Amino acid sequence: MRLSAIHHVALICSDYPRSRAFYSETLGLPILREVYRRERDSWKLDLQVSPGVQLELFSFPHPPPRPSRPEALGLRHLAFAVPDVAAAVVELEARGVACEPIRVDEYTDCRFTFFADPDGLPIELYEVASAQ
Incomplete structure (x- = not known):
């Protein structure tokens, strides 16, 4: 196996419109595509970080919180x-x-x-x- 690059990082947000605005407007990441997945009641937004590298932003109804501080296991x-x-x-x-x-x-x-x-x-x- 040869890993050549990171293709994407996926994030689940609590407030989709707020996070969409933050990543696309505040940080200026171009939107590649945006789809609503009716069966999951979920939005999926693909943003371009650089050529070939994307940030995927997801919304889900009532996602559980994930601690990030103090230095929680994981990302x-x-x-x-x-x-x-x-x-x-x-x-x-x-x-x-x-x-x-x-x-x-x-x-x-x-x-x-x-x-x-x-x-x-x-x-x-x-x-x-x-x-x-």
């Missing part, structure tokens, strides 16, 4: 590469998104920060010079 956070973390923080804060102070990864010397999506999922912005 720890979602990270996006950006060319300039400070510029991204300025954009997010102008859109009403609170960000943690920018830190430097002690192993790579790259800058990063965290913020939360509407359901409290931790999202990281990680500065990568080749991210465009």
Whole structure:
């Protein structure tokens, strides 16, 4: 087996319109497709992160909560590469998104920060010079 790339990450949200707006408008991810799955009473939204990489956003009636803090087992956070973390923080804060102070990864010397999506999922912005 040869894993070549991450194709998508799937998230279940508690308030579909709010999360749809956050990911497509606040974060600016282009919408690839949106479908309502009547048999599941569920929306599925495919957003493009980069060519070949997608974020799938799902709604389900009454999804159970999943703890993410303190450091719960499972997905720890979602990270996006950006060319300039400070510029991204300025954009997010102008859109009403609170960000943690920018830190430097002690192993790579790259800058990063965290913020939360509407359901409290931790999202990281990680500065990568080749991210465009």
